[in-house]
Amino acid sequence: MYGPLWxxxxxxxxxxxxxxxxxxxxxxxxxxxxxxxxxxxxxxFNDNSIRTGP
Amino acid sequence: MKALRWVFGTLGExxxxxxxxxxxxxxxxxxxxxxxANREQAVTILDLERDFGHSDRPKAADPLAxxxxxxxxxxxxxxxxxxxxxxxxxxxxxxxDHDTLxxxxxHYPGTAMPAQVGNFAVSGHRTTYGRPLHNIDKLKKGDIxxxxxxxxxxxxxxxxxxxxxxxxxxxxxxxxxxxxxTATQAWMTLTSCHPKFSARERYVVFAKLxxxxxxxxxxxxxFMAVPARAA
Numbered sequence: 533m534y535g536p537l538w539x540x541x542x543x544x545x546x547x548x549x550x551x552x553x554x555x556x557x558x559x560x561x562x563x564x565x566x567x568x569x570x571x572x573x574x575x576x577f578n579d580n581s582i583r584t585g586p
Numbered sequence: 587m588k589a590l591r592w593v594f595g596t597l598g599e600x601x602x603x604x605x606x607x608x609x610x611x612x613x614x615x616x617x618x619x620x621x622x623a624n625r626e627q628a629v630t631i632l633d634l635e636r637d638f639g640h641s642d643r644p645k646a647a648d649p650l651a652x653x654x655x656x657x658x659x660x661x662x663x664x665x666x667x668x669x670x671x672x673x674x675x676x677x678x679x680x681x682x683d684h685d686t687l688x689x690x691x692x693h694y695p696g697t698a699m700p701a702q703v704g705n706f707a708v709s710g711h712r713t714t715y716g717r718p719l720h721n722i723d724k725l726k727k728g729d730i731x732x733x734x735x736x737x738x739x740x741x742x743x744x745x746x747x748x749x750x751x752x753x754x755x756x757x758x759x760x761x762x763x764x765x766x767x768t769a770t771q772a773w774m775t776l777t778s779c780h781p782k783f784s785a786r787e788r789y790v791v792f793a794k795l796x797x798x799x800x801x802x803x804x805x806x807x808x809f810m811a812v813p814a815r816a817a
Contacts, residue, residue: 533596533599533600533603534599560610563607563610563611563614564614564618568611568614568615571611572615572619572684573684573685575615576785577779577783577784577785578684578714578785579684579752579779579785581682581687581692581694581709581752581777582694582707582709582750582752582753582754582755582757582758582777582788582790583752583753583755
């Protein structure tokens with residue numbers, strides 16, 4: 533999975549490393565801004581309220 | 587053999603990636619939500635203070651009557667609790683769903699509004715999302731809670747606390763813990779998670795109305811005095 537990705541990146545290894553960092557930053561940004569806020573309400577530990585029913 | 591190695595190699599990489607994503611989620615939940623929520627709630631406080639500041643002239647209509655129709659999700663009050671620090675100020679919004687509670691303290695819809703006879707019941711995060719009620723367990727009998735609205739300063743004093751399971755709706759009844767009883771006094775109930783970082787139980791604090799002071803009269807400084815740290 534990561535092997536082919538590394539081979540797919542263009543340029544010599546410092547360029548590849550830099551591109552990888554950019555990709556990682558992109559993934560983290562997507563997670564922080566969209567993915568995690570979307571799944572957080574489904575987490576059982578995020579409930580503070582008193583509610584009815586078991 | 588080579589195919590098998592490829593399958594297991596890829597599976598390993600996928601599992602490691604998933605593990606890293608879970609760790610990333612934990613750091614987002616425990617750290618990043620505090621960063622963004624604290625910033626957002628501080629902006630809400632500034633907006634409210636600016637809005638409240640423009641209402642020195644007494645209103646013709648009963649301010650509490652207008653308060654009872656706050657649209658869902660709108661901030662309408664500031665809670666100040668000297669015990670939690672002289673600077674402690676959190677917005678109160680209408681609604682107690684997940685989304686509202688990320689923006690401040692949430693008012694349970696249908697419960698009384700500040701100073702009204704009945705139970706002004708609110709909920710707030712104990713951890714994450716700016717954790718407005720992180721130190722709810724530090725509140726002691728007699729501690730002052732000031733609810734600032736556009737019309738007035740409403741002063742409550744802590745009466746007692748309680749730890750209950752999440753389904754004990756009677757704590758937000760018009761007479762706390764006495765469902766069905768007719769309210770004759772104005773109460774405030776704060777609920778939050780207990781223990782910290784868990785949603786197994788609820789930490790509940792009941793406070794009783796001391797008095798309601800019109801904004802024009804100003805809030806006596808004595809109410810905002812930070813209590814000495816009890817031994």
